[in-house]
Amino acid sequence: MQQLTIIAAAAAVFIAGQAQAQSTIKIGVVTPLTGTYAGIGQQVKWGIDLAVKEINDKGGVLGRKIETIYEDEEANPNVAVQKAEKLFQVSKVDFLTGTVNSGSTLAVGQVAERNNRLASTTVSFSDAITGDKCSPNMFRVNAKAGMQSAALVEWMVKEKPSPSVFYLGPDYEMGRSTVAAFKSAAEKRGAKSVGEVFAALDNKDYSPFFGQIRAARPQVLYTSVAGNDTVRFLTQLSEFGLAKGLQIVGAAGTVTAQNMGAVGKAADGYVTGAAYSAEIDTAENKKFVADFKAAWKTEPDLYGVDSYGVVYFYKTAVEKAGTTDTDKLRSAMRGLEWQTPQGKKTMRAGDHQAVQDMYAVKVVNGKFQIISKVAGEAAVGPDTCTKF
Amino acid sequence: MSEIIETLQFVYGPQVANGLAIGVAVILMALGLTIIFGLLDVINMAHGEFYALGAYLGITLAARGASFWLCLALVPLIMAAIGYATERALIQRVFHSGDRHTLTLLLTFGLAIIAEDAFKLAYGPNPYKPDAPISGASELLGIVLPNYRLFLIAAGSAIILAVWLVVYRTSLGAMVRASAFDRNMASSLGVPVDRVYAGTFAFGVALAGLSGVLLAPVYSVFPTMGKDFILMAFSVVIVGGMGSIKGAVIAGLVLTQIQSISSLFISPVWSEPLVFGIMVLFLMVRPQGLAGRLGHG
Secondary structure (H helix, E strand, O other), X not given: OHHHHHHHHHHHHHHHHHHHHHOOEEEEEEEOOOOXXXXXXXXXXXXXXXXXXXXXXXXXEOOEOEEEEEEEOOOOHHHHHHHHHHHHHOOOOOXXXXXXXXXXXXXXXXXXXXXXXXXXXXXXXXXXXXXOOOOOOEEEOOXXXXXXXXXXXXXXXXXXXXXXXXXXXXXXXXXXXXXXXXXXXXXXXXXXXXXXEEEOOOOOOOHHHHHHHHHHOOOEEEEOOOHHHHHHHHHHHHHOOOOOOOEEEEOOOOOOHHHHHHHHHHHOOOEEEEOOOOOOXXXXXXXXXXXXXXXXOOOOOHHHHHHHHHHHHHHHHHHHHOOOOHHHHHHHHOOOEEEEOOEEEEEOOOOOEEEOOEEEEEEEOOEEEEEEEEOHHHHHOOOOOOOO | OHHHHHHHHHHHHHHHHHHHHHHHHHHHXXXXXXXXXXHHOOOOOOHHHHHHHHHHHHHHHHHOOOOHHHHHHHHHHHHHHHHHHXXXXXXXXXXXXXXXXXXXXXXXXXXXXXHHHHHHHHHOOOOEOOOOOOOOEEEEOOEEEEHHHHHHHHHHHHHHHHHHHHHHHOXXXXXXXHHHHOHHHHHHOOOOHHHHHHHHHHHHHHHHHHHHHHHHXXXXXXXXXXXXXXXXXXXXXXXXXXXXXXXXXXXXXXXXHHHHHHOOOOOHHHHHHHHHHHHHHHHHHOOOOOOOOOOXX
């Protein structure tokens, strides 16, 4: 009799334990926690943690709490693949997110396919992820590179119809491809290209390049230099008196919080395309910024808000599908609309790319200000994914 | 007509002016190199590293509170001492063998490799950019140039003039030229040739160090900075004639102007290879360069 009671009690505890284990939803986050991109990974973590806490406080998703498991991708696709495999197979996560490096996102998409689970990136902006290298198991809730330049081109041609544009980029893959992408987008809208030059990465003295800029007399200068190159280029442009009367525009990564201080006054007037600004004047965004600052004592940036958004994306999809089963969830995600601090986003079914309104922002006194807005449909560009 | 003037003023003018600033800097480097070769017959492959050392000394002194002008005065003195010591301790050892050219080239090349890694260890691989002591820009005849580059042109020209005066108008210079012309005769006439050699090497090194301090606000200070500049300096020395001060000045001005104006028509990254191409041409057609050697022409 006593033996039977013990066995029954053990069985009850075991069953209860099983039920308990099945009731949390596990989201795996593979993001750079160390290395060059650790700052980005930190914002990703803050965004996700804030969203998970809010959702769990309100009762979770379909009555189940969300549990997050973090792994460090070190911004290295090989490491990201290993960590993703571990999360899918050992920790048995239901959904994966957090990859920053575009290479990592592409690789993790394939891991997700092998494990029959879904994943989304919140940072990577290489166009190929929802373009020719799209995957049926990978989604993107953030804006891609093409959307940023679309917003910028839209603003530029409204300000100056048929502007003459000169391009200067760093001489490697990123520089050449960003200049080529912006140039083709601008020329389609009537811009005249009056010259392009490429300077070596880490170039110290840009004055040899000013000759061609002076000879071409452009109205607009587009640049995709980054980091310290930006500091040198913009300050030298201003020292040589070339910045007067010249509108400088560029890639989103050219002037950032990291180098803005060193560029100083030379950054004033710089315009770029962006998917987010903490200044967006909606009640939803103001509440988000306040909550984020209260929790983490820092302002949210693009990576923080998109990572906050991905948890709500997943929640909305699961509630619409009524389950976490992969195929039903995928159908629910396609065409899904959900609310974010950036406004309403729609997940395009054809290529798993989120469609959202984009902004042109300008540096005024060391801070970015929104100067114009482009509707999502105009910015997102055509669906070039042919795999599904 | 007014369009031609406008183009000259707005497009070509700044290129010429900027080329002048770079030219003066390159000439300062080339002067030290050519004097050392002209007198000592030593090809100083470590000249670029002495230039870098001068720049690093400059920022180290500045970090301890020295003003830019104080650094400008102190660094050449420190570099002269280092140069003197290097010559007496290292170069003298291989100087008297028959293989002098090869051995001194290898020795100075080795010094250059050691120095570059030493800089990386001591200061780290990231560049430092000291602030220019003179800020703002001026406009002359419609050409805008930062004030610091104008200062470079002025100060550099003054130093070049001073070097020329010392070498050709003082008895010290006469001793140097005599030792270059005929070492044994100069020695028997009472010229302390060993000390003249060491002193000249020290002088060349001090010039390199001075260029380092002057150019640091423009080009930044980083471990491989010596390599960047030394190729240009060598081109100037070869085209100008190894050992000729006049040649170095003329070649320095002409080559940097070619580099500057050509960057209007071809991508600026090709301007330097163009200058090296000219150097190769000179080696093939007129290897002695534009002018003769120190003491000989």
